[in-house]
Amino acid sequence: MPVNRLYKLYLSPHRKYVKILKNLLGFVPGNLSLYRLAFRHKSVATSVKKGVKNSNERLEFLGDAVLGSVVAEVLFKLYPYEDEGFLTELRSKIVSRNNLNQLARKLGFEQLIEYDSRALGPTRQGSLLGDAFEALIGAIYLDKGYDFTRHFLVNHIIKAHIDIHTLEQTETNFKSKLIEWCQRHSKDISFDLIVNGDGENSKLFTVQASVDGQIMGLGKEFSKKNAEKLAAEKACEALGI
């Protein structure tokens, strides 16, 4: 074992944190501050410069891209005779917030995430885990490079924890589900972005899902895409799809 790893695991003042990470991830991290950042939710972040906070959101952006690339390659090679539509849909199931949340919970990330539970409603705590998982991938990439991250994802995450063939069979997301149902039943489906009322958070998007002109679901989220998803989910519920 190289001296540097020995020091980190047994002598460094951060040895406790290093051991936890090693147990969770299976390797000794290099730049610890990247990993701490990956687990820091914006609710406990402080401003570092020009209004930018030291939360995990930038790492999440990077990790999401690296994860997308690794999963794309895995599926490209695993399914040599499927078209790009199949590959795109299967990848979106694998990297769905729901799937990543479950994965992060199974991996025991909850003990590492720093957040302020008072600043979050109980419903918003769910995506903390998946967000942190993506941020962690960003941290590993910056710390160890692409090939290491790819190897970690393929061998420690995908092969060990993701049942691709089962995901392949599962029903697709609520939005696709709703659109398919409407096409099958010759109904008109629309997702309309509603302009915010006065006094509402201007960063919040409100989307209503209407079937044949009748509003069946309403979603409010901080991205239009998530608001659409939520509206679709509610419409599926209302229609018993």
Add this chain to the structure above:
Amino acid sequence: MPVNRLYKLYLSPHRKYVKILKNLLGFVPGNLSLYRLAFRHKSVATSVKKGVKNSNERLEFLGDAVLGSVVAEVLFKLYPYEDEGFLTELRSKIVSRNNLNQLARKLGFEQLIEYDSRALGPTRQGSLLGDAFEALIGAIYLDKGYDFTRHFLVNHIIKAHIDIHTLEQTETNFKSKLIEWCQRHSKDISFDLIVNGDGENSKLFTVQASVDGQIMGLGKEFSKKNAEKLAAEKACEALGI
């Protein structure tokens, strides 16, 4: 120069193609069939197995992901004090179909793309180039690995041909433009997916963009996202935005 490269450039029966690629890309390709596939549009593809065609679409899926990851890292490092919203928006400008089309044209890819012009309307020829560019990134990745592809993209493409700081200043895409305009003018905007008429290609999506309930633009495309973009573009035109 290694013997293998010498052979490829001067003796192999494919030496003409190898030289063209070397002139365009700046390196000697390994597995030539990957590069040929990257430039083969589905209009000239033949069926290989189980209905899957030997077109560049699967490589485009892979290359899109690798490109997204490389650009994410470049922006992450170039803008250490910008948040993930800024990074996401700037990346989408860089990898926009419009930007990639221009890039591929500038790089001289037109001479390499195989397609059947009779099977494509003149308006659909535009995205051939950007699609092939992404497929090429997929081919380079499979042929040479991530680090090589990243180096190629950063040094031969991004630094040489993409003016990130100018893109940063440019107006965002038509859909965002339209939504922002509607929010500013307190108008209701909706993008509605219209069910296909009988006899229409079932893979075609029709989206209408309505402002305050009035249809301002209609888009028909093979993906819902592109149909929305087109509808938004037409609405912007109609509204003089």
